[in-house]
Amino acid sequence: MTDLRVLNLTTNESSQFFQAQVEELQRRGVESTTLSVPGENHSQSVDADTDGSRSVWDYARFYPSVLAHSLDGYDLVHANYGLTAPMAVAQPRLPVVLSLWGSDLMGRYGPLTKRVAPFCDEVIVMSEGMAEVYGESCRVIPHGVDLDLFEPMDRDAARETVGWPTDERIVLFPYPPKREVKNYPRARDIVGRVQDRLDRPVSLRTATDVPHERMASYFNAADALVMTSRREGSPNTVKEAMACNLPVVSTDVGDVRHRLGPVEPSTVSDDDDELVAGLVEILRAGERSNGREHATEIGVEQMGARLLSVYESVAAQ
Known part of the structure; x- marks a missing residue:
């Protein structure tokens, strides 16, 4: 002390x-x-x-x-x-x-x-x-990141908590769409292209004005997180997603490539085709990531x- x-x-x-x-x-x-x-x-x-x-x-x-x-x-x-x-x-x-x-x-x-x-x-x-x-x-x-707050939980239980349907793939964009630096239109376009390549519904959802202590439920309810920011330092949303084992698809900003380097599945790229392909693979597999294993240092x-x-x-x- x-x-x-x-x-x-x-x-x-x-x-x-x-x-x-x-x-x-x-x-x-x-x-x-x-x-x-x-x-x-x-x-x-x-x-x-x-x-x-x-x-x-x-x-x-x-x-x-x-x-x-x-x-x-x-x-x-x-x-x-x-x-x-x-x-x-x-x-x-x-x-x-x-x-x-x-x-x-x-x-x-x-x-x-x-x-x-x-x-x-x-x-x-x-x-x-x-x-x-x-x-x-x-x-x-x-x-x-508060690793006691952000931890893995059952996806269907999390969806019931946040009110999301269980019969579709859901991609989370965890920022207000109006924040220009976060580039929501790019995320929307990427998910739109993914929809054409999967045989089940895919939706892009945001979580705005949500108390921070409830965000863990949204990370666990989603199938993937998409981040299309133009710039970042060390985005906590990526680290919180890691702690919840939520797969991440992100532009190459800040320390995201370093953080997600050992995390599978995940995709980091500035090329839209690669981001789309990575997101398609994640949603088809329907698996969680191993992010929690690499979250201790954050x-x-x-x-x-x-x-x-x-x-x-x-x-x-």
Whole structure:
């Protein structure tokens, strides 16, 4: 156990992976306070890592609160998402850990993030691909998955829970269709092509506005997960699907190829023909994957241990 006090800064306090991070570190003895940027986050999902709805003024009026709290006996500031980094490094007293979530490095905010990040004491990214994009010294620590919540269960029982029919193949697209970066039209087209090659009904279903604790039922109720994102860091949906033994067909983004490398069946490709062929094979076989066997290293416990090690190192400097 530790007695560290951490001041968290974030653009999205409701993000499930952020909440899991805080809870796991609190379990390890870290006392934390979270400050969220003022203004409303109008993103389509609580897990969205974009923040285009806030203004420069919202960030400007965030700084006085950060400065005041930094004088209140904390050991370090943990800036979660690149847009919080300027406020974190502007306070003069505490060391800063910066966690990058994806679009803050690889999207339109990337140039700002790269300019500010070197002033932080440690930078954390979610995948080796993000580390290459960042191009400077950093730690790779993927967001963790609650392996007690996301675990295999009987498919028909899960379908009864979520209200899905048992006589069709169901492909899950686990994001709001309006999130442009997730590219729902491509997923729809791929599943449409698959329908023409199977002799039983195939449907593409989404799970939006579903409480995170219920998502395990949707992963277990589906026959496959399709992810057609244009970019990702280390998508938790893929890791949660692995933990539930749900086969995944995905574009080659973030650390997906690394995560799914030993998982069978699964397909990772940027070619639509290969994605269609992979999905057809999965749906014809009707088998679950062996993802659970390879999920141990992506649990929240492992994430918490590695983050705590970073905290202790930074606080000791």
